[in-house]
Amino acid sequence: MSLSRRSAVTLAAVVLLIGGCASEGKPGPEAGAGGGSKVTVEWWNISTTEPLKSIWAEKVQEYQALHPNVIINNVPIENEAYKARLTTLTQSGKTPDIYTTWGGGVLKQQIDAGLAKDISADIAPWIDTMAPASLQAYQFDGKTYAVPYDIGMVGFWYNKALFAKAGITAPPATWAEYLDDIKKLKAAGITPIALAGKEKWPGHYYWAYLAMRVAGLDALKQAAVDHEFGGPDFVAAGRHLKELVDLDPFQKGFLGASYNTPDGQAATMGNGKAAMELMGQWAPSVEKEAGKDLGKDLGFFPFPAVEGGKGSASDAFGGGGGYAVGKDAPAEAVDFLKFISQIDNHRKAVESGAVLPVVKGAEDAVKDPNLAAVAQALSSATGFQLYLDQAYPPAVGQEVNDSVAELIAGKKTPEQVVEAITTTAKSD
Template sequence: MGRFKKLLVIGVALLLVLSMGACSSSGTNPSSSSSSNNSSASNSSDSSGSGEKITLTYWNIYTSDPLKTKVKEMLDKWNQDNPNIQIEQSITENDAYKTKIKAAIAANEAPDIIQSWCGGFSKPFVDAGKILALDDYLSDGTKDQVLPGAFDNITYNGKIYGLTYSGQASVLFVNRDIFSKYNVQVPTTFNDLINVIKTFKSNGVTPFALGNKDEWPGMWYYDLLAVREGGVQLCRDALNSKASFEDPAFIRAAQKLQEMVDAGAFAPGFMGLSRDEATAQFCQGNVAMYFGGNFDGAAFEKEGSGVKGKVDAYRFPVIEDGKGDPTEYIGGGANALLVNANTKHKDEAVKAAKYLAKQLSNAQYITAGGLPSWKYDDVDPSQVDPLEVQIMKNIVEGAKDSVAAWDLYLEGNDAQTHKDLVAQLFAKQITPEEYAKQMQEKINASK
């Protein structure tokens, strides 16, 4: 009996070993399961219905509300609806993010989904082969869901590299109470504008609030005047070194800018004011006009603003003999989501990026953070600030074309060169001809 018991114990032990070996080969080992999932997920267009689980990383700049909360809500909904394709976000303040994402892309450590800016900011990433071209992923009806021109500022060498989700538009903001008080009509031509400036000036009213310490707010004036003089296509050609900045249209635009300065369009000391100081000045209710981006409107409509509910949005006046279409504007797609070319989950990342871009487009429109790039039929108009609705209807809808603000379109040092030269025009430190010559020599001649 003793020998039998020993044989029985040995037999049970062998069965346990064999059983454990069978469990190990069944795929429940965490390391082998993870490897298998990553491999198959990268070749799947949708893993949500299978047993494979992946995590996509997404970096953005939304550190404060209301967008911080809205982004969390849209991510929570995605993660609930797609248990096998989870999105994890990392949030970084705007300026720090720009440094962070450049370093991460250079080191091949970028996230799967990248928040970026259109034009010159994203172009170096594309040129380096670090961003996925999306054309093959957009034939599923995506192009029908976006507004006209949504991809223009994120298209390089004929290919689309991002999903824009918010746009910009140049706006002439008018304080209707001041215009009514002095019985002044909103100008529709540049000559009208000069006369309006002189009228307000003679009555002790500052015509325009502008803070040009930061340079880019004043740059918007020149860029729009160039669009009015030469048209969007000429501007785009010059920015792409296919036309010269010494074209007469760019010189005339510089002349028009200095004509505004000479007419007294801006308050004394405007070159030393910041953009925030200028918007605060307009919000006091004592300035007739403000020219800038749609994003400036949020300050005018906030609680405590002296112009809340008193501001209307118009197109900048046309130049009588200018070649630009009257509907053209500075702006278009400004923010976009890019997909890392090295992601292991291309199909899933694109799918998630489409979802995020659509939701972000709606969220930015509702919060006045940016104009939508996607069709917004599902947005309740009562949720949108009336000034934003005006901007969409009076400026964006029906526009023939647009071009991004030049500091977004140009890259690095070229963007700064342009801003510096326009600031010198404002200060009357250079002539229009000198401006055009330096733009051509410093930006286009070296290309």
């Protein structure tokens, strides 16, 4: 859950009258320096809540003051409404000049349709200021198609007091240790894991991470190319997940539980009724909103290593947000992205708690200790995998969510999971 995930919790709907998305003028020879003909840059984003909404509005004003010939038409749209409107627009062969993207399969479809601009040459002078992991979701065949503004990762959020009650003195480093801790928690009368089984996407995190640890990042990438998920390593990932499921680790009624409702996953965790949840960097704030603030009792640890696996325990899984550039966008579109990516401007967004650092040197701007734990893990990550329901084409990503949910519910075997995903991938 990148910002798209957060939106399921806090974003409020807005009603906007949106005009055409083509630029009103092409830049003159000195447009980027504040001279030349008038240019309008249409910017669709999902920053409808504070603090990022106000930060972006302020940066628009600052940029326009520096470039009097440029108008940045800042259009914040609620997440789900944004997806629907962008889909409608791209089906007509158009995009805004700048628009929110989560990379992966959807962006690749836009690239293949000739809608997203290759900005590799445009950002070459300053791409080295960006953290490499933050760029991966937007790069295809050695080319870059978006500029990141946020990144995050999924990991285990845990209740330190409940771990101590069960006699667990340190977070598990391996999958075997993790399963052993599940048994210790259950023996102490503690529900080990909160899970929103109804919503499916939280469950896919387990299979995805296990696939990363067992098969490795390269295997996940190759599977997307070959449309083949039936190898033994992917089956093994499902078998490891079944090991967990067989321990009955989730809260009562988890199959009907949502994520952010008063009786959902976040509230179960926040109210101290479960010892941990596998969730993104937004988890502490949602736990507080849906339940209670665990305060100093809340801790974070990365997904454990799997013994004998080909993947590195320091590889991270998550997402973020980026801004793609439309094929017909004026040069000022990329120049504006350069402006908001300058370290001082990015630091302000990071200090607000709205985003995690994607610009090198901004790490110390993270003030919240929970977010700092995630930022630290990301800073040492050796590789990065985008959420599978975003990394792959939409139909394949949905099948991952659906099939893994059925495995967790006891309705599919590990073999049936990979067979279903492969069938969908080959027919997509």
